[in-house]
Amino acid sequence: MAVDTSLIIGNRSYKKSRKVTELQKYYDSIAQDFIETESKEDPPLFKDPLTRWLLVSRHLYPTLFKIALDFLSIPSTSYECERALSGGRGTVTFDRNSLSRATIEALQLQKNWLRRQIIRS
Template structure:
């Protein structure tokens, strides 16, 4: 499979980096400061490398329990997994989006197409647009007669 080929490529690159690390450790060290820097740089294998060396889990594995058991062994990757695998417990995000939609659609801008509205909502939600970037140049209250 393509994923097996990719995993083999990653493992080959890890082994090449390990060999380079071993060669770099064999340098002459003149002072205690250099020794400390050398040890701190090469002593701890990166978290992702350790995780990639583990056997893959089966399809029947409860992935949430797996990451719960690995959260102290791989704190960074475990945190990413929690964010990725999490299901929002409330509808607060959707309520917030509808509220923002009410800010975008005004008396002057009531004919926006659904695709344009979706575009503006996504851009604002992702932080690309600030609140003033997608609004008219003038305020509706100022222009009322």
């Protein structure tokens, strides 16, 4: 592993040369894509950001890819989480509050599978 000493000693040629960051490369490519598709309908990759990151941008921008996956994995609403917690309230009552985590998980999964007709009772 090599250390870039120009940052430490203040090499003038390093300061004059502008390094292009991964983020700047991404901005430049997006700007070019918008210019090329301005008059046309949006291509399929613009309609689904996750698909674009998985197919095109994953190898070109590895750091931004990780950030994008973190960002795109955030649910837009907390509806599913709240519904799961409300469903658990019926399972873990005051009389059954000593159930183990594994038992509660198994009961919740079974209730969900029965509701979606994945399994039959």
